[in-house]
Amino acid sequence: MGEKPLVEVGGEPMVDRVLAAISPVADTVHATPSPHTPETRAHLEGRVPIVETPGEGYVSDLSVALSRVERPVLTVTADLPLVRAADVRAALEGDENGSLTVCVPVDRKRELGLSVGTRFEHDGRQVAPTGLNVVGDGPDSVRVLDRIGLAVNVNTYEDLEVASSVISERF
Template sequence: MDAPLTPVPALVLCGGRGTRLGGSTEKPLVTVCDEPMVDRVVRALEGSRVSTTHAVTSPHTPETRARAADVLGVDTIDAPGEGYVEDLRYALDHVAEPVLTVVADLPHLAPEHVDRALADACAGGTPTSLTVCVPVDLKHRLGVSVDTAFDHEGRELAPTGLNVVAGGTETVSVVDDERLAVNVNHPRDREVAEERCD
């Protein structure tokens, strides 16, 4: 695999309260396989070709911010906490594109997922924006929630929360991988994620 043309930083979106999961634990700190989800995502990024990792936290996730800075040793960007899209836009103003973005609720993210997204985004020589998706029917087979879906070339897809932002042309990468199909948004999603612990 060719290396990305330029160093690519990563943003981990960590601003969620986790209210749909129940309890009082901040969403990025909810454990899967006895480990906070944010730890698992950061470890996957560290094993990949990204150059640096930044945790995008919010006023709703002060404990996540502390863990990211003090335990995980990653830089933090303190977003306003007005929602996923708003916080992402805020964070994108603090790093240069291209940038890889990923949600903290994707506990089975692996370095090869990240490297494939970077390679796909840089395949044409000039980095392009990329949205990594899984088939909705895969999520249905696993019994996990589908919060967002769209039709692409006659196929219903769900974004995984793994993207490359590079401006210009935007492409869709479809990955039929159970590890990318489990975003932990509801208690049942967490159960399914736990069933896939090594």
């Protein structure tokens, strides 16, 4: 399959789709490719500033990256190929420099035939983190948005099939 960020959905690498969605919303965009993804690094070099990480796993690498940029920081994983600028704006609406975990209802992911990994209960319903977050210095909050662009997080071949199917239906 190759490096995950470079997997194509609708003929375009997932990481490019994510960059296109966040660039109109964010003042500065940095990429944090792992040392284990040299092709992704080469693909992004010269397009966005690269933040070096040790490649010790998502949480560890994220901690390193966060220590090198000013907060608040919008973090978005490269495996959200259907995310749109409007989804990002909706997630950030009313943000007050605190930390924010953006989630989608688990029922929506199941309805779409998507895998459901991490989940927790929020306001009486099961929700799943989307991979879009804000890390700030203020209080933590959760925002639940029922948007397909946030629900489709590609973690399995089945998720990739759903993403490809949605892209072909939309465009």
